[in-house]
Amino acid sequence: MRMVDLIEKKRDGYELTKEEIQFMIEGFTSGDIPDYQMSAFSMAVFFKGMTKEERVHLTQAMVESGDQIDLSGIEGIKVDKHSTGGVGDTTTLVLAPLVASVGVPVAKMSGRGLGHTGGTIDKLESVEGFHVEITNDEFTHLVNTNKVAVIGQSANLTPADKKLYALRDVTATVDSIPLIASSIMSKKIAAGADTIVLDVKTGSGAFMKSLDDAKDLAQTMVDIGNGVGRKTKAIISDMSQPLGFAVGNALEVKEAIDTLKGEGPEDLHELCLTLGSHMVVLSGKAENDSQAREMLEDSMKNGKALEAFKTFLGAQGGDASVVDEPAKLPTASYQISVPAKTSGFVAEITAEEIGIAAMMLGAGRVTKDSVIDLAVGVVLNKKVGDKVQEGEALATIHSNQENVDEVMEKINAAYRLTGEKVDKPTLIYTEIH
Numbered sequence: 001m002r003m004v005d006l007i008e009k010k011r012d013g014y015e016l017t018k019e020e021i022q023f024m025i026e027g028f029t030s031g032d033i034p035d036y037q038m039s040a041f042s043m044a045v046f047f048k049g050m051t052k053e054e055r056v057h058l059t060q061a062m063v064e065s066g067d068q069i070d071l072s073g074i075e076g077i078k079v080d081k082h083s084t085g086g087v088g089d090t091t092t093l094v095l096a097p098l099v100a101s102v103g104v105p106v107a108k109m110s111g112r113g114l115g116h117t118g119g120t121i122d123k124l125e126s127v128e129g130f131h132v133e134i135t136n137d138e139f140t141h142l143v144n145t146n147k148v149a150v151i152g153q154s155a156n157l158t159p160a161d162k163k164l165y166a167l168r169d170v171t172a173t174v175d176s177i178p179l180i181a182s183s184i185m186s187k188k189i190a191a192g193a194d195t196i197v198l199d200v201k202t203g204s205g206a207f208m209k210s211l212d213d214a215k216d217l218a219q220t221m222v223d224i225g226n227g228v229g230r231k232t233k234a235i236i237s238d239m240s241q242p243l244g245f246a247v248g249n250a251l252e253v254k255e256a257i258d259t260l261k262g263e264g265p266e267d268l269h270e271l272c273l274t275l276g277s278h279m280v281v282l283s284g285k286a287e288n289d290s291q292a293r294e295m296l297e298d299s300m301k302n303g304k305a306l307e308a309f310k311t312f313l314g315a316q317g318g319d320a321s322v323v324d325e326p327a328k329l330p331t332a333s334y335q336i337s338v339p340a341k342t343s344g345f346v347a348e349i350t351a352e353e354i355g356i357a358a359m360m361l362g363a364g365r366v367t368k369d370s371v372i373d374l375a376v377g378v379v380l381n382k383k384v385g386d387k388v389q390e391g392e393a394l395a396t397i398h399s400n401q402e403n404v405d406e407v408m409e410k411i412n413a414a415y416r417l418t419g420e421k422v423d424k425p426t427l428i429y430t431e432i433h
Contacts (some may be wrong), residue, residue: 001020001023002021003024003027003033003037003041004037004039004406006020006023006260007037007040007041007044009040009042010048011048011190012048012406013048014206015051015053015054016054016057017057018053018057021057021058021061022035022057022061022064024038024041024061025058025061025062025064025065025160026061026065026161026345027067028160028164029066029159029160029163037203038163038164038167039167039171039173039194041189042112042164042167042168042171042173042179043171043173043177043178044154044180045173045176046155046173046176046179047121049177050178050248051055051180052154052177052227053227055178055181055182055220055223055224055227056223056224056227056228058178058182059181059182059185059186059189059224060189060206060228061160061328062158062160062161062182062183063140063155063158063186063189063190063228064160065159065160065161065238065405066154066156066157066160066190067135067154067156067157067190068161068190068192069109069154069157069190069191069356070192071105071107071140071192071193071194073140073144074105074107074140074143074144074246075105075144076103076104076105076107076283077104077105077106077194077195077282077283077284077319078106078143078192078193078194078195078198079099079104079105079106079194079196079280079282079283080107080108080188080191080193080197080199081095081194081196081199081275081279082104082184082188082197082198082199082224083198083199083201083365084198084199084200084201084206084207084217085201085206085207085227086201086205086206086239086242086243086351087116087239087242087243087247087352087355087356087358087370088245088246088247088252088268088274088343088352089201089239089244089261089273090121090123090243090244090246090255090256090268090353091243091268091275091333092108092207092274093120093123093124093252093253094255094256094259094260094264094268094272095275095276095279096108096148096150096312097148097260097280097295097305097306097309097312098168098218098260098272098276098299098300098308099148099276099280099283099296099322099368100146100147100148100312100376101299101304101305101308102280102285102287102292102295102296102299102304102306103147104147104279104280104283105143105147105148105334106143106147106148106149106279107143107148107151107192107193108140108148108149108150108151109139109150109151109153109157109191110132110150110152110153111152111219111255112365112368113299114298114414115361115363116247116354116356117247117248117249117252117355117357117358117359117360117363117372117377118128118363118365118372118374120209121150121152122249122372122374123249123250123252124253124318125202125249125311125374126249126250126253126321126329126330126374127253127318127319127320127322127329128318128322128328129317129318129319130211130313130316130317130318130319131316131317131318132150132151132152132316133152133175134149134151135387136151138248141318142315145315146308146311146312146315147308148295148308148312149312149315149316150312150316153187157187157190157191157424158186158190159344160406161182161183161186161187164183165181165183165287169181174376177213177216177217177220178220180207180217181217181220181221181224182224183223184221185221186223188225188230189228189230193234193299194228194230194231195230195231195279195282195283195304196225196230196231196232196233197232197233197234197275197278197279197282198218198221198232198233198234198235198319198432199233199234199235199268199271200218200221200234200235200236200240200432201214201236201237201238201239202214202236202237202240202429203238203239203240203241203351203425204214204237204239204240204241204351204352205240205241205350205351205352205354205355206239206351211236211429214236214429215236215430215432218234218235218236218432219234219432221234221379222234222374222432222433224230228369229280230320233278233431233432233433234276234284234431234432235274235275235429235430235431236426236429236430236431237271237426237427237429237433238271238426238427239351239426239430240348240384241257241265241348241349241351241383241384241425242349242351242352242354242355242380242423243265243271244259244264244265244267244268244377245265245353245379245380245381245383246377246379246380247355247357247358247363247377247379248358248361248363248375248376248377248378248398249314249330249363249372249374249375249377250329250374250375250377250380251330251377251379251398252332252377253322253326253329253331254326255268256309256324257306257309257326257361259272259304259325260300260305260306260309260386261300262297262300262301267383267427268287268428270428273293273296273297274293274428275410276292276293277289277290277292277293277296278292278368279292280292280295280296281420296384301338306323309323316409322343322353326363329375330374330375331375332375332376332377332397332398332400333399333400334397334398334399334400334401334402334404335396335397335398335399336394336396336397336399336404336408337381337393337396338393338394338395338396338397338408338411338412339390339391339392339393339394339398339405340382340389340390340391340392340393340394340415340417341390341412342390342416342417343388343389343390343417344387344388344417344419345385345386345387345388345417345418345419345420345421345422346382346383346385346386346388346394346415346416346417347381347384347416347418347422348384348386348415348416348424349383349384349415349416349418350413350414353410353411353413353414354395354411354414356380356410357378357397357407357410357411357414358360358376358377358378360406360407360410360429361373361376361377361378361398361399361400361401361404361407362376362400363377363395364374369400375400376398376399377396377398378395378396378397378407378411379395379396379397379398380395380396381393381394381395381396382395382415383424384422384424384425384426385422385423385424385425388417394411394412394415395411397411
C-alpha cells in the first residue's frame with residue numbers, strides 16, 4: 001500500500017477502505033508518512049469530502065493512535081458533554097455537578113484553554129487548592145463515590161489528531177467538516193464515556209457562523225459517535241452574543257454557583273437544563289426529557305446540585321467554602337462601568353469582541369505559556385433585547401489595571417443599539433439525533 005495511491009484515490013473522489021485509512025493514520029503518527037503527503041490528503045478531503053463510513057474509520061484510527069481512557073471501573077453509564085466553544089460558555093461548571101446530583105456519573109477529562117478565557121480546568125483553579133493532578137485510580141474512586149470528578153487531559157490522547165491539526169492550521173484545511181468532526185470526536189471517544197451530548201454553537205461568536213454549517217457539523221459528529229457505538233445527541237445553540245453575563249475565570253465560577261442555585265442568567269440556566277436533560281436520558285436515569293428536566297430542577301431547588309459542587313471541589317483539594325462565600329474567589333482591584341453613549345435597545349453584541357476585551361485584561365491565553373489572571377474579565381449588564389438609557393452601564397470591567405480605555409472602546413464597539421424594540425435571540429435552534 002502506498003500513500004500516493006491513497007491521495008490519488010481521494011483526489012478523484014473515491015471512498016477509502018477502513019484498512020487504507022488505518023494504514024495512513026498509523027504511518028503518519030509514526031513518521032513513516034511525511035507531512036507533505038498528509039497535507040495533500042487533507043486538501044483532497046477539503047475538496048472531495050468523505051463518506052459517513054470514511055469519517056467513522058478516520059475517527060476510530062485517530063482514537064487508536066494513542067491512549068484510550070478505561071472507565072470500566074466506574075459504575076453506571078458514563079455521560080460526557082462537549083461544546084464547540086464560545087464566549088462565556090460556563091456550561092461544564094454547572095452541568096458536571098448538576099447531572100451528578102441526580103445520580104449520573106460524570107467522569108470529565110478537560111484541558112486548559114487557548115482563547116478568551118481559560119479552559120474548564122483554569123476556571124476551576126480559581127478555587128484555591130483545586131487540582132486535577134490525580135491518578136486514574138483516584139479518579140475512578142471519586143466518580144464512584146461522588147458521581148463527578150475532573151482529570152487533566154492525557155498528553156498522549158489522539159496524537160494523530162494533534163499532528164494533523166498542526167498541518168491543517170498551516171495549509172488552509174481547517175474548515176473541513178469531516179476533519180473538524182473527526183478531530184473533536186476522536187478526543188471525546190478516547191476519553192471513554194459511553195454516551196456523548198454535543199452543544200454545537202452558531203452565530204458571530206462561534207466557529208460555525210451559519211446555522212446550516214452548524215447543522216452539518218452536528219449531524220456529522222452524531223453519525224460518528226453512533227457509528228463507533230457511543231450513543232450521541234446534539235443540539236444547536238446560539239452564540240450570536242456571549243452566553244450568560246460573565247466572561248472571565250473566577251467570574252464564571254461565581255455565575256455557575258448562582259446557576260446551580262437556580263438564580264443564574266436566563267440563557268445559561270435554560271441551556272444547562274436542556275443539555276443536562278439529554279445527559280440524564282442517555283444515562284438511563286429518566287425515560288424522557290421532561291422527566292429528566294424535572295429531576296434537575298428539583299435538584300437546584302432542594303440544594304442537592306449546590307451540595308454536589310461543594311463535594312466535588314473539596315474532593316479535589318479545593319476550598320469548598322467559596323460556594324457559600326463567593327467573595328473568597330480571586331477579585332480584581334477595579335470594577336469599572338462602561339456607560340452607553342446613547343439610549344435605545346440592544347440589537348447586537350459581537351461575542352468575539354467581548355472575548356477579545358476579556359483577553360486584553362488578561363483573562364485568556366495568547367500562547368500556551370501565557371499566565372492567566374483568574375480575577376479579571378467582563379460582566380455584561382445588558383443583553384440583546386434589553387432597553388438602555390444613555391449613561392447606563394452596558395457592562396462592568398473587572399481589572400487589575402486602572403487604565404482600561406482600550407478595553408472600554410472594544411466593549412462599546414461590540415454593542416449595537418437601535419431605536420426600535422428588539423426580540424431576544426433564539427437560544428436553541430434544533431436537536432440532532
